[in-house]
Amino acid sequence: MVVEQQLLPYFQWLLTGGEKSLGALPSFAFVFLGVAMAALVIGFAIAASRYGFLRGGDVTYKTISEGLRELLQTSPRRVWAIARLAIKESLRRRVAVALGVFFLVLLFANWFLSTNHQEPARLYLSFVLTASTYLVLGVALLLSAFSLPGDFKTKTIYTVVTKPVRAGEIILGRIIGFMIVITVLLAIMGVGSYIFVVRSLDHSHTVELESFQVVANPAGEEVGKKGTTSRDAGHRHELTLDKDGNGETTVENGHTHRIESLGENKYRVSPPLGFIRARVPQYGKLRFIDRSGAAKDTGISVGSEWTYRSFIDGNTPATAIWTFDNVSDAVDPNVPEDERSLPLSLIVRVFKTHKGVIGQALQGTIQLRNPDPAANGLTSEPLSFDAQDQQVDDFNIPRKQYSQSRQEIDLFKDLVSKDGKIEVLVKCLDRGQYFGFAQADCYIRHPDGSPIASFAKVCVSIWVQAVIVVSVGVTISTLVSGPVAMLFVVGFIILGFWRQDFVDIATGKSYGGGPAESVVRIATQANVMVQLEDTLLNNLVTGFDKYFAKPIMWAVAQTLPDFRSFSTVRYAADGYNVPWDRVFQDVTVCLGYVVGLSIIGYFLLRTREVAK
Template sequence: MTAPLFGILQLDRGDPWGYAELQGLVQAWLQDAGGFAAVGLAVYLLYALATPTDKSESERLRVPVSTWMLGMAALALVSYAIYLALIIFKKGEVPVPPPPPPGESPKPELPVWHGQAQAIALMIGGLFSLLGLCEPFVRDLYKILRRNVSFNSSGAKRFGHALGTYTTGLMSRRLLIAVGGAVAAYLAVGAVLFAIGAPQLTAIWAWLLAVGAGVALAALAVLMLFEAEGPVWAIAKLSFKEVIRKRVLWVFLIILLPALFPWQWFFPSKPSDELRNTTGTITFVLSILCLVPGVLLAALGIPDDIKSLNIFTIVSKPVERFEIVLGRFIGYVSLMTLVLLGLTGISVALIANTSVSPQARAETYKARVPHRGKLEFKSMLAQDRQEKKDFEGTNVGREFDYRRYIAGHPDSPQRGIWKFATVPTDLERPEGDRVPLEFTFDVYRMTKGEQDAGVLTNFTIATHNAPQRQPSKQEGAEWRWVDADQGADYAAAVQRLLTGALIDARLAARLKGGEPKTDQERAELRLAQRMKSLAEKLKANGVKVTEADGLVTTEPANVSDPRPGTPAWKAVSALAEEFGFFELRGKRVLDYTVMGIEVPAGLFRSANQGTPGKDERGQTLPRLAIYVKCESPGQLLGMAEPDLYLLRNELRYEVNFFKSMIGLWCRLCMFIGVAVAASTYLSGILAFLLSAGIYIIGLFTDHLTDLATGRNIGGPFQSLSQIVKAEQSTAQVTDSAGTRALMFGDKIAAWFFRRFQNLIPDVESFSWGHFVAEGFNINAEYLVVNLVVTAGYLLPWAVLAYYLMRNREVAA
């Protein structure tokens, strides 16, 4: 994901990961995590073998080697040997995607399942390595879970006892006076606001009251959880209280809290961008407020314990060392989760009760549920074009080549086409029998044109029952129906709806007559049957249809300019259902503005009827295709795949904002986990710097991918050579021994970058602020995948922390 540009949602890196990518993610995780596990297992076994047998018993217990570990190591070695042999003999290779066309940004490859022999061998080798290395970890983790987690009656009793303890503590006289005074003062403020007639301030007051009560109840539940039996909960409680006593968190909150107020309170902005700016700013500030103090405190926790000698008291008790790591992690995450919950509630309270311009509310104060298609560009047939190849959209030379453009002219054959392989059934019977089609296009002006009037655009929507075809040079620029007879029937049906005479005397006689003999008679019979079917659909839509003596009539309908909710709209919907075709001409489209048109739902009922056939190339026809044409001469209309979509539903902005914080919570867990794991071996500052470095590099995974795959112009060694020689990066490389040595060094560097890349999480895939800022709903599957990826990323760090903590000398 990238940040929104000029007020639009951009998905230039492809759609977020969903359930379809889970298989590929699991395979990639086994390959990557298994590769590091193989290195760790080899180092561990070598260290264990190098340990002298005359060492003390405690030394040998710290590096145990079981038969299971040796067996898994042997199986992993065999798997990696097979993988190496496959590479040498070039068998079972995973296909490499072709490089992107010149001027087009590459999209990251989706984590799909690869069934090739090399991918399977690498995955199996990683699985065996993980099974071998994690055997002590799993055994001790099971022991820790049995000690700290119980689901019997004793656990319920302890919870009840903790509840009684905290209730008794809250009932002390001094605390009751303080809490009662604060509540009374807050209620008094609310009464004053209500009395003076300030509805927005009163609403903010009520929201903050609800947020405070919710956070207080959540904090009480967390503290009671910490009263459970087990050292993990005791250490978590200790960590929770330590952070509260420290001033780092409160300093961050006090300094940056004003940044959570709406943007328009401080800075003027374009009315339609008020909510975008506010959401983007608050999301960024929330990230700083939660991540920086959370990671800093987590990195300093264990090193401070060692420095103050507190850890000696802990390890002298019957406490597993990994319980210290788990307790610290749970304590820090619990506190920062409460902070995140409170700050999010405050932000939503201020946004929801602040005056926002009507343009901003119409564009972004919602959570759209879109249905997207695949975009392609078409023009005249390839053999009739000067380039002798299919049109792929025009590149206007902008540095950011996210969009391609079609030329504007009444006779232009260029089209941007969105193809939908599926059509949701909930679009067949929507309220008002209409479905919004929204879009945001870029207008690139070749001439001055008519300022502030937009460009004229035609929308043609056809189902697989009414396929359209590219024009040839002899036919002109207009796209035509594949079935010309069906197109003629549609034009005749439009004229008959305008007059109201669906079946006149001539068509009625044709229905009663015998077998047609001429082409004209066959065309009349076909049209009469179509009109009879259309009449049935009109009646189903609630349109009055009169039948008498074989004649079928209805009220004349202005189908050339229908309005939703009118009889003409019902007629248009029936027409679209019968023919699978709808067209809107002359829509004025403004530059970078969220706009839309209404589409009759009958079109989607037609789309879901029957099975799509094949086109002239043998490919399956889409159930629905939307053709966009620019009519204004001298203008170009720019579009990208996410710029047009069918609107399925609109949900609440506030709920969507809270959902976006799940991505931030995942990042919080990941980097607190990294900080805690690193602090088991490094000092606090180094652990913090390591976590911060991984996070910052994770913001630039695209550039890291370019370095790892060699897609950039020149590697580090070649670039360094050009800098020394004062050469341009695009200068032609000479074929010499020195150049070949530099390129070989770049290949080795790319290999190391690929290994390093596996340690870096894609931070942007957990950022959903741009979805909220642009008013798009965050699908639940995106968040579920975020949680799965977070767990997968934390597990290797947990194993590393387990081994580092167990083998660190911390006893007094």
């Protein structure tokens, strides 16, 4: 799973932020203050142009003072009345049609989705959650963009404003009403999606008795059997049974089955296990050693433009090293002490410079090392593994280990330092081949969380995006017509998905310069890596970008929600638990947008004669 940025604890994210960023609360205060000052200047300029300088200042002051007083006097009862009105309006617009479209999509989805896939759970979960996202955002867009313009067109807004209802209550009530509608729709879609995935992936096998082979111990006594299952859902499993006839199959297509003996040559195969998971990883800190043995922060680049992963070359001293803290937290206390192991997972990105041996996987090794200087680099013997490209490979490293000098050592007593740290070293053994790693590609597994709870958290992230869309749509619809509001919100969503590119251009991190310089490069077919010639036109273009275009882009980026980062579909699809810190952060950002846009919408609605 891609984790490009470390997830901060909620209160650290809210108050102090990371090394290169402010906390969310100070950032919100700065952005809110900036937007308020810009609105004040623009409002005063409009008022001054209409009424004169002094009268314009008086009008601006009265508007702000009256507006703040009205906002503080907002009545929850009147807001709820407007919210109920928005719900009834949504039902009249047949918003339930979205549910019909959704279930129609699920009805025919199995024509195009297949369980005969390397990871069918990822395929199915990605499909249903992505479909839910698009449908919910579409409904949020249409409801919010055409609500107030429709009332202005039919003049039903006059019935509302003649009541003792303030403009702010109209805005907040509609946002809350549409939010309730979206919540109900998403809840129904979420339940339907989960049932669809579980039932679509459900299957079973039978044990093929003719495939049995006896497993004996060194003394020749029978201790179990090996065999295979029948081929169902496009695959079969190998299985191992103990002497009582019970056992488990191997992992195929991301799942296993338990085998239970029912008597003489009769077995029950359980439903699939492990399809839908909620892994709880504990990440470490990654560093590298290059082929010469020198310490590096990153590995080798193999030419990929995406620098998320870097690589180590095979059959050299090049090593990827993860340092983990608090190792004892991952140990299951219910397991007897002598049977405890270190649950470790590894994701390898394989890069080949030649085909190698056809049908043979690349070989790698895992070693554990005590990072305490007093341990003199005590390291375990290498554990060999077959690299599974872009797949999660789970290891349960036993407590009993041997040092490189073949002395028996204890994993938790000898390889874990006194402060609870351990190092995991991974190497590639094949010459001319490469292993690629990112920091999140190796982790210690904690006990899995609840898949249903994790799925619900993904639905919360979809809900957050929809609520922001509703807030933007209701706010902008106070000023423009429905189609224009819809186009504005669509543009807002698109820009939100590309927010990071805005920031990179504004801060000079992207190639090709600003927007004006990019136009020049396109017109002259100049490479983005080539410096523009020192001419008057080029200097004017770069100056325009530096002092005008880039500051505007940076300011716009600060007000845009990062829709791409809101999505947690990859968590569920890849089988990881969505952290609560992530949920709290997304909901907090959503609340900030609702509050800020409600205030902006109030002042925009007051500019309409009908709202005065």
